[in-house]
Amino acid sequence: MSAATGPLPRLGASAPVSEVIAALDGAGCAVIESLVSPAAVAAVLGDLAPYMEATATGQDEISGALTRRTGAVPSRSPASWEMLQHPTVLAIAEHYLAGPDERFHICTAVTSDLLPGQRAQPIHRDQWTYGGFPWPRGFEVEINILWAMQEFTADNGATRVIPGSHLYDDGLELEQSVTVPATAPIGSAIVVLGSCYHGAGSNTSDMNRVALSVAYQRAWLRQGENQYLNCPPDVARTMPEGLVRLLGYQRGCMALGYWRDGEDPMAAVHPDRTYHVGLGMGPDPQGDNADA
Numbered sequence: 112m113s114a115a116t117g118p119l120p121r122l123g124a125s126a127p128v129s130e131v132i133a134a135l136d137g138a139g140c141a142v143i144e145s146l147v148s149p150a151a152v153a154a155v156l157g158d159l160a161p162y163m164e165a166t167a168t169g170q171d172e173i174s175g176a177l178t179r180r181t182g183a184v185p186s187r188s189p190a191s192w193e194m195l196q197h198p199t200v201l202a203i204a205e206h207y208l209a210g211p212d213e214r215f216h217i218c219t220a221v222t223s224d225l226l227p228g229q230r231a232q233p234i235h236r237d238q239w240t241y242g243g244f245p246w247p248r249g250f251e252v253e254i255n256i257l258w259a260m261q262e263f264t265a266d267n268g269a270t271r272v273i274p275g276s277h278l279y280d281d282g283l284e285l286e287q288s289v290t291v292p293a294t295a296p297i298g299s300a301i302v303v304l305g306s307c308y309h310g311a312g313s314n315t316s317d318m319n320r321v322a323l324s325v326a327y328q329r330a331w332l333r334q335g336e337n338q339y340l341n342c343p344p345d346v347a348r349t350m351p352e353g354l355v356r357l358l359g360y361q362r363g364c365m366a367l368g369y370w371r372d373g374e375d376p377m378a379a380v381h382p383d384r385t386y387h388v389g390l391g392m393g394p395d396p397q398g399d400n401a402d403a
C-alpha cells in the first residue's frame with residue numbers, strides 16, 4: 112500500500128489533547144493550527160537570525176544542498192523555551208514516549224531553512240535514525256514537531272506527509288506523488304510520529320521556508336544532537352529546570368543516566384540544590400519539583 116489512507120487531520124489550538132491523539136492514532140500526522148502566536152515565532156527567529164545566517168547548507172540529499180539546519184536552539188534562543196515545553200506538545204510526547212518507569216527527552220531542536228530552489232527531501236521515517244532497527248508497528252520511539260515559522264504553502268516547501276503511512280511496512284521508497292502538503296498558518300505545529308512517512312517539500316517560491324523541528328524521543332535512545340555539548344552545566348544553569356531535564360539531565364529509566372554515585376544529573380547543574388540519590392527514578396521531572 113502506498114497512497115494516503117485518509118485526509119491530513121487539522122485541529123484548532125484549543126483542541127483537547129485526547130482529540131489530537133485520536134487524530135495521530137488514525138493518521139500518524141496532524142496539524143495543530145496556530146498553536147503559538149506570530150509574535151512568539153518572531154522572537155525565536157530574532158534570537159536565531161545570526162546563527163542561521165552563518166550556517167552552511169547541507170552536503171547530502173537528506174540534509175538538502177539548499178537547506179540550512181541550525182541546531183543548539185535551546186541555548187541560542189531563550190524565546191524558544193516556551194515552544195519546547197508547550198503543554199500540548201509535552202502531553203503528546205508523554206502519551207507516545209513515556210510510561211510509569213520511562214521518560215522522554217529532546218532528541219533534536221533544529222531549524223530547517225529551505226532556500227528557494229531546494230528540491231523535495233526523500234520521503235523517510237524519522238525512526239530510521241536508529242540504525243534501521245525494526246520497531247514493531249504501533250510502537251513509537253520518536254515524535255517530531257515541525258513548527259511553521261511562517262505560513263507553510265505547497266509552493267514554499269510545506270512538509271509533505273502521507274496520512275496513514277504509520278501503518279505501512281518499513282523500508283519503503285515512496286514517491287512524492289503519494290504525499291500531501293501540510294499547509295499551515297504561521298505558529299502551527301505539524302506533528303509527525305516517528306513511524307509516519309514524510310519529508311520537506313520543494314521550495315519553488317522566491318523566499319526561504321523555515322521550520323523549527325523539535326524531536327522528542329524515548330529517553331533510552333541516543334540523542335540526535337549531543338545536548339550535553341550544546342548545553343553544558345554552566346549554560347544549563349541559566350535555564351528552567353524542567354527544560355534542562357528535557358535536554359537529558361535526568362534518569363531516563365531506572366538506573367539509566369545517573370551521575371557519579373547514583374546522583375541526579377541535575378546535581379551537576381545546581382550543586383547547591385538537593386536531589387534524589389539512588390538508582391530509582393526520583394521525582395517526576397514534569398511535576399512540582401521541576402522548577403525548584
Ligand SMILES: O=C(O)CCC(=O)C(=O)O
Nearest residue numbers: 223269270310311312322
Ligand atoms: O523541514 C521539513 O519540512 C521536514 C524535515 C524532515 O523531515 C527531516 O529533516 O527529517
